[in-house]
Amino acid sequence: MEFVVALSFAFLMFPFPSAIGALSENYYDGKCPLNESIITNAVKKATSNDKTVPSALLRMHFHDCFIRGCDGSVLLDSKGKNKAEKDGEPNRPLHAFDVIDNAKKMLEVECPGVVSCADILAMAAKDAVVLTGGPYWEVPNGRKDGRISLASDTGRLPTPGFNISQLKWSFGQNGLSHFDLVALTGGHTLGFSHCSSFQNRIQNFNATHEMDPTLNPSFASKLRRLCAAHNKVRNAGAPLDSTNFKFDNAYYKLLLKGKSLLSSDQALLTDPKTKALVSKFAWSQRAFEKAFAKSMTKMSSLTGGEEIRRDCRVVN
CATH class of the missing domain: 1.10.520.10 (Peroxidase; domain 1)
Known part of the structure; x- marks a missing residue:
């Protein structure tokens, strides 16, 4: 995700x-x-x-x-x-x-x-x-x-650039808590992100820093080299974690080491409650899996819809 x-x-x-x-x-x-x-x-x-x-x-x-x-x-x-x-x-x-x-x-x-x-x-x-x-x-x-x-x-x-307040507001409007926010963001254990989604962290970050100082320096340099060819290589980017085809808690471990891709990932460490959950899930795969299943059930129980389509691409 x-x-x-x-x-x-x-x-x-x-x-x-x-x-x-x-x-x-x-x-x-x-x-x-x-x-x-x-x-x-x-x-x-x-x-x-x-x-x-x-x-x-x-x-x-x-x-x-x-x-x-x-x-x-x-x-x-x-x-x-x-x-x-x-x-x-x-x-x-x-x-x-x-x-x-x-x-x-x-x-x-x-x-x-x-x-x-x-x-x-x-x-x-x-x-x-x-x-x-x-x-x-x-x-x-x-x-x-x-x-x-x-x-x-x-x-x-929610976008890759959201801060913690924006993330909490977005999830909250869907009836989801800060617990659900951290658990569901763990879905980043799977997948890939294009350079455009984290370019802001590795180039012209602010007036003081060229790269986001919360990023691990060697990791940031690696990303910068990878995305330097962004205009030449179609769909340039990086995996969201080191085991991006395996559902595990590596995402949280890397986040604590300054090796996450998105600003919205890093934002989870800027609030004491969400940071504590990141640490908990990084420490315990079982705790993450239990939380993820619970939050997925909660999220997928949101209302919407009026019919049963015969074809998923068009209304009846």
Whole structure:
């Protein structure tokens, strides 16, 4: 999940999602009992061909839930003059939409009109974590798919440049605590970040320092050399942690050593409560996994949606 802009009053123009109580771990019992295995197999097959799929699915689910709730609106294609979420600037790097499409096609054969695209994405995100060595958790289901998807709404997503106050506000507006903030940011254990997302830390940082002094000096120099070719090498960047295809707590360990990429990562160390959680998760893989599963369940239970799409890319 890769999250430099300040908060805007535009945030206040949209209703934020709230927790839903109608979700159930047994929602598809008797309706579509093979749904979980069908989705898992689709994720496994895609991952065997592309090891970046898990990080892509995890980030996609996060970006979906933070806009109008977990309603699968990030899956909708732009149509006519309407530019959808997936074509908003923060979402342009998203990929692996075909994984959700393939799972949906198989589910429409097995149990047509039953499993929502939003539920598929939530379960696929869980599979992404499990397949990379992370914890398993039961995903409560029963989400509906949304009919609204606007690229302009993607300005509500937290960005790589957010400070701790902005991060807390953004998560708080979605009913998520500082505990959830630190746990969910641990999703950065998977994935890759483009140079543009951390360029501010390695070049012209401020009037006093060329590079962010909170960065480990040798690590900062390495990043600077890597990104020097940014204009020559397409998609130049770096892994979000040293084991970016494995779900572990290396992200937190590196953060404490000044070897995180994003300003929003470093921001977690600027508040005593969030810093204490970073230290806790760096020390204990088990504590991180337990917290992550708990916070993912909380985040993925945000409301949103009105229908069950037949095709995840278009409204019915």
